Amino acid sequence: MTEKKPKSSGRISVRPTLKPRELMTDTPDLAGSWTAQLITLFPQAFPGVLGESLTGKALQDGLWQLQTYDLRAHGIGKHRNVDDTPAGGGAGMVLRADVLEKAITEARLAAKGAMPLVYLSPRGRRFDQAMARDWARHDGVTMLCGRFEGVDERVLAHFGIQEVSLGDFVLTGGEIAAQAMIDATVRLLPGVLGNAESAVEESFSTGLLEHPQYTKPAEWQRHAIPEVLLSGNHAKIAQWRKAQAEEITKARRPDLWQAYVEKDQ
Numbered sequence: 001m002t003e004k005k006p007k008s009s010g011r012i013s014v015r016p017t018l019k020p021r022e023l024m025t026d027t028p029d030l031a032g033s034w035t036a037q038l039i040t041l042f043p044q045a046f047p048g049v050l051g052e053s054l055t056g057k058a059l060q061d062g063l064w065q066l067q068t069y070d071l072r073a074h075g076i077g078k079h080r081n082v083d084d085t086p087a088g089g090g091a092g093m094v095l096r097a098d099v100l101e102k103a104i105t106e107a108r109l110a111a112k113g114a115m116p117l118v119y120l121s122p123r124g125r126r127f128d129q130a131m132a133r134d135w136a137r138h139d140g141v142t143m144l145c146g147r148f149e150g151v152d153e154r155v156l157a158h159f160g161i162q163e164v165s166l167g168d169f170v171l172t173g174g175e176i177a178a179q180a181m182i183d184a185t186v187r188l189l190p191g192v193l194g195n196a197e198s199a200v201e202e203s204f205s206t207g208l209l210e211h212p213q214y215t216k217p218a219e220w221q222r223h224a225i226p227e228v229l230l231s232g233n234h235a236k237i238a239q240w241r242k243a244q245a246e247e248i249t250k251a252r253r254p255d256l257w258q259a260y261v262e263k264d265q
Contacts, residue, residue, distance in 0.1 A: 034064040034189055035115065035140030036182045037107045038175075039100075041082065041147055043068035045175045055183055058192040064140075066182075067110065071095070074102040083148055092149035100155045104144065113139030117161050120145055120174030120181075124163030127181050131164070135181075136188040143181075145174030207260040209249045211241040 038046055046068050051059060058064055075082045076099065083093035108117070115138060118124075125131075135141050144151070144161065156163065166177040187193055214225040228240045250257045 030062045030065045031112075033062055034136070034138075034186070035067060035112070036064065036178075036186075037067045037069065037111060037115070037140065037142040038145060038178055039069045039071060039103045039107055039143065040145040040173075040175055040178075041071045042145075042173070042175055043070045046179070048175075048179050050179055050182055050186070054192055054194070055186050058186060058189070061191075063189055063191050064186050067107070069103050069107045071099060071103050074099050074106075086149060090149070094149050095147065095151040097152035097155050097158075100144070100151055101158075104142075104155070104159055107142050111140070111142060115140040115142050117142045117159060118144070118164045119151065119156060119161045120166070120177045121150065121163040122165050122168070122170050124165040126165050126167065127177075127184075129184070132181070132184040132188060135185045141182075141185070143174070143178045145178055147173045206245075207256065207263060208242075208245040209253060209256065211244040211248070 040046075047056070047059060047066055050056065050066070055064075059066065071082050072080050076096070081096075082099045083095050086092065086094050104117070116135065118141060120143060155161070164181070166180055171177060214229060218225050218230065226240070228236055231237070246257075246260075249260065
């Protein structure tokens with residue numbers, strides 16, 4: 001896959017809307033800015049922690065933008081119902097196909113460029129650093145946050161939605177998983193991290209877990225910083241860090257270590 005050139009900060013773009021001004025989002029659309037679209041029953045959950053620290057600053061600076069689509073707005077009847085009982089019986093409720101169709105269509109019509117469409121599900125492919133890098137090379141991502149017992153399977157097939165999991169556990173909904181995945185992706189966008197090397201030297205970027213980190217004071221509670229890190233010899237420091245990363249990976253993540261060894265053969 002050919003990597004796209006890094007994007008500059010977004011430009012404000014204006015498009016016609018039938019919504020009254022008081023119902024419009026406070027954040028204008030930014031042409032050329034990496035976009036996270038969230039289809040959710042809880043739009044008020046965003047940006048959440050994504051509005052803090054480096055991701056929050058990048059959001060304010062227009063390096064990326066966030067769009068939420070409220071499933072309830074497409075609900076059926078005066079009570080805006082979005083779910084119903086499972087076909088064939090069983091516990092819980094399932095998000096309706098007709099409601100999901102309207103919300104997904106609204107989001108995809110607003111999507112610009114290449115944006116993967118994913119459903120956050122514990123049965124999906126596990127999210128990892130490689131997927132974050134892939135999403136960062138796109139123009140954004142559209143995420144469907146499930147609730148209850150999940151979504152009507154026909155929707156996944158109809159729209160060709162990719163299922164993605166945060167891990168081998170179950171959450172009450174996809175919103176927390178979405179924030180974690182967006183955070184992992186946004187920090188890889190050009191200009192988000194203060195030091196670009198930070199994204200290169202961290203865990204998973206080289207196939208290894210990260211080496212130990214130390215800072216001042218040089219000695220704390222009778223624990224001293226390893227002398228090699230204070231030597232000023234950058235070649236020896238790099239060698240030490242690589243050896244530490246290899247030992248930690250071998251001990252804690254045999255699966256990663258095996259893949260790392262096989263890659264170098």
